[in-house]
Amino acid sequence: xxxxxxxxxxxxxxxxxxxxxxxxxxxxxxxxxxxxxxxxxxxxxxxxxxxxxxxxxxxxxxxxxxxxxxxxxxxxxxxxxxxxxxxxxxxxxxxxxxxxxxxxxxxxxxxxxxxxxxxxxxxxxxxxxxxxxxxxxxxxxxxxxxxxxxxxxxxxxxxxxxxxxxxxxxxxxxxxxxxxxxxxxxxxxxxxxxxxxxxxxxx
Numbered sequence: 001x002x003x004x005x006x007x008x009x010x011x012x013x014x015x016x017x018x019x020x021x022x023x024x025x026x027x028x029x030x031x032x033x034x035x036x037x038x039x040x041x042x043x044x045x046x047x048x049x050x051x052x053x054x055x056x057x058x059x060x061x062x063x064x065x066x067x068x069x070x071x072x073x074x075x076x077x078x079x080x081x082x083x084x085x086x087x088x089x090x091x092x093x094x095x096x097x098x099x100x101x102x103x104x105x106x107x108x109x110x111x112x113x114x115x116x117x118x119x120x121x122x123x124x125x126x127x128x129x130x131x132x133x134x135x136x137x138x139x140x141x142x143x144x145x146x147x148x149x150x151x152x153x154x155x156x157x158x159x160x161x162x163x164x165x166x167x168x169x170x171x172x173x174x175x176x177x178x179x180x181x182x183x184x185x186x187x188x189x190x191x192x193x194x195x196x197x198x199x200x201x202x203x
Contacts, residue, residue: 006199007055007133011118011140011147013042013099014060016085016092018141023085023092026076026142029171038141041166042099045139045192052200055107055131058100059118059140059150062086062093069114076116076145116149125157135160135203137195138187139167144179151187161187164195 016022018039028035049056063070063080065087072078080086086093095101101108113122128136136159140147147168154161163183170176180189188198 004054004135004200004202005132006135006137007057007128007131008045008049008137008199009057009059009118009124009139009150010042010046010099011059011138011150012061012142013058013096013140014086014092015094015096018096018099023083024080025171026145028141028169034169034173038167038169039096039098041164041192042139045137045164045167045196046099048192048196049137049199050102050105050107052196053107054137054196054199055109055133056101057109057111057124057127058095059111059113059122059124059146060086060093060095061114061146062088062112063114064088065090071114116146117153118146118150119153119157128159133159135162135199137162137164137199139164139192139195141169143168143170143176145170148179148183151183155186162195162198163187163189164192165189167192 016024067081070077070081111122111124118124136154138151151161165180
C-alpha cells in the first residue's frame, strides 16, 4: 500500500506520440536514440511507482474519429485533426506497448482528455483527491505541451509537483530544456529515480 500522499501522472504514452510510425511529432522526432532513452525512463518510472505502491493515473488524449469533439481554436488541435491523429478506438490513441496500465490493478486509473491540461474537463482532480494525493510526479510527452500545461494547472489548484524530466521529451531538445527551466518556478524537477524517491518518502 502507498503510505505517502503522492501519485504519478503518466501523460500521453500512446502510439501516435511514441511509436516510430505515430503521427504526432511534437514530442519525439525520428531520432531513435532519443526515443529509446525516453521509453526506458518511462518504463522505469512506471515500474518503480508500482514497486512502491504508488497510484498511477494514465492520461490519454483521444477524439471521435470525425473530430466533432475537437475545438480547433489553436494550431496544435487543428494539426491533430488535419493529420488524423489519436482517433478514439484506433491504434494511434492506444497506449504504447509496455507503457500501458497494468491490467486488473486497483492502483491504476485512466483519464481521457481533449485539451492541453489533463485536468481540464476531466475527473482527474477528483480522482486524485479520493486517492488522498497532495503531491504529484508528472511525466509525459511533450514536455512543453501536456506536461507543462498539466503541471501549471496542478500547481494552481494546490498540488506539490515534481517533474520526472528524463521520462519527458520534446522534439526540439532546446524546447524541452526551456520548458523544464520555466516549470522550476512552480515545481521541482529531477530524474525518475529522484522523483520516485521523493514520492515514496512520507512528508
